[in-house]
Amino acid sequence: MKARVYKSTGSWYVLKNESGAQFNGRIKGVLKIDGITSTNPIAVGDWVDAEPENELEQTVTITGIHDRENYIARTSPHKKVQHHIIASNLDQALVFATLREPRTSQGFIDRFLITAEAYHIPAIIVFNKADLYREKELEKYAEYEDMYSSIGYRVALISVKDGRGIAELKDMLHDKTTLISGHSGVGKSTFINAVFPDMALRTQEVSGWSGKGMHTTTFAEMFDLPGGGRIIDTPGIRELGLVNITKQELSHYFPEMRAVINECQFNNCLHMNEPGCAVKQAVNDGKIHIDRYVSYCTILDSIDEKNY
Structure with missing residues (x-):
C-alpha cells in the first residue's frame, strides 16, 4: 500500500x-x-x-x-556536518516570530526564508502576540512588513489571545500542506490549539530565567485539518543551520539580490569588497534594505564551507 x-x-x-x-x-x-x-x-x-x-x-x-517534491532541512543538532530533514512535500511554510516574550531575531527569520527559497517552498512570516506590542514593537512590525512584503513575502500580524488576524491565517492553511516553524515560545502550539481545538497540543510558558521558550514538541508531527489540508508542527528551533548552501550561492536566495546579481562586474561577486557590485549599488540607492544586506553579510560570514 x-x-x-x-x-x-x-x-x-x-x-x-x-x-x-x-x-x-x-x-x-x-x-x-x-x-x-x-x-x-x-x-x-x-x-x-x-x-x-x-x-x-x-x-x-x-x-x-517515493521521490520528494521538496523538503526543508537544517543542520543536525548533534552532527553539524549532517543534515536533518524537518518535513517534506510541502505547499508552504509559516515561520512564527514574536517581537516580545521572546523576541525573534531578524537573523533567524532570514535564515528560515533562505532555507525555504533553496527548496522552492513559499514562505509566510507570522508575527504573533500582537496584544503584547507597545508602540516601539508596532513600529518595528511596520518596518518588517514593509521590508519583507516589498520583496514578495506575505507578512501577517496576529494575536492568538485576542483573535486578531486568526481567520485570515486559517484561510491560508486551507487545502495545503503547511509546515509551521519558529523558536519555542512564539505560540505555534497555542495557535494550533486555538484554531483547531480538537488537536490539543501541549504548550508551555516561556521559561522565565532565559526568556526562551520551553521545548514542547519533540518530534515533527502532521495533523489533518477539518475542511481539508494538513499542518506539520515542528519542535521549537533554537538555531537554524543552513544546509549545503555555499557562499557563492547565498545571494541567490535573497529575492531582491537575485534581481540584480547579473549586473555585477564579476560573476563570482560576493557583494562585499568587489568593484562594480550591483548589489552594493542597490543598497546605496535604497533599493535593497540595509538590514537585509547586513543580515546577508552576517550569514555569509557564518558559512563554513569546509563542512561540506
Missing part, C-alpha cells in the same frame, strides 16, 4: 494510507535511499510503500520511499 508519514519517533513511524487508515510502520533492514546523507532516512510528509507485518497490531514494514 501507499501511505504518508504523519509522525516519526526515531525507529517507528505513524502512517496513514490513502483511505485514512492509520498504521505503525518501521524500516526493516537497511532502506537504500540514493544520495541522502540526512540523519533521518524518512521524514514527516514522505510518501512510502508499505507491506503488512502484523495485522492484529496494525503494523507494517516500509519497503520504499
Whole structure:
C-alpha cells in the first residue's frame, strides 16, 4: 500500500494510507535511499510503500520511499556536518516570530526564508502576540512588513489571545500542506490549539530565567485539518543551520539580490569588497534594505564551507 508519514519517533513511524487508515510502520533492514546523507532516512510528509507485518497490531514494514517534491532541512543538532530533514512535500511554510516574550531575531527569520527559497517552498512570516506590542514593537512590525512584503513575502500580524488576524491565517492553511516553524515560545502550539481545538497540543510558558521558550514538541508531527489540508508542527528551533548552501550561492536566495546579481562586474561577486557590485549599488540607492544586506553579510560570514 501507499501511505504518508504523519509522525516519526526515531525507529517507528505513524502512517496513514490513502483511505485514512492509520498504521505503525518501521524500516526493516537497511532502506537504500540514493544520495541522502540526512540523519533521518524518512521524514514527516514522505510518501512510502508499505507491506503488512502484523495485522492484529496494525503494523507494517516500509519497503520504499517515493521521490520528494521538496523538503526543508537544517543542520543536525548533534552532527553539524549532517543534515536533518524537518518535513517534506510541502505547499508552504509559516515561520512564527514574536517581537516580545521572546523576541525573534531578524537573523533567524532570514535564515528560515533562505532555507525555504533553496527548496522552492513559499514562505509566510507570522508575527504573533500582537496584544503584547507597545508602540516601539508596532513600529518595528511596520518596518518588517514593509521590508519583507516589498520583496514578495506575505507578512501577517496576529494575536492568538485576542483573535486578531486568526481567520485570515486559517484561510491560508486551507487545502495545503503547511509546515509551521519558529523558536519555542512564539505560540505555534497555542495557535494550533486555538484554531483547531480538537488537536490539543501541549504548550508551555516561556521559561522565565532565559526568556526562551520551553521545548514542547519533540518530534515533527502532521495533523489533518477539518475542511481539508494538513499542518506539520515542528519542535521549537533554537538555531537554524543552513544546509549545503555555499557562499557563492547565498545571494541567490535573497529575492531582491537575485534581481540584480547579473549586473555585477564579476560573476563570482560576493557583494562585499568587489568593484562594480550591483548589489552594493542597490543598497546605496535604497533599493535593497540595509538590514537585509547586513543580515546577508552576517550569514555569509557564518558559512563554513569546509563542512561540506
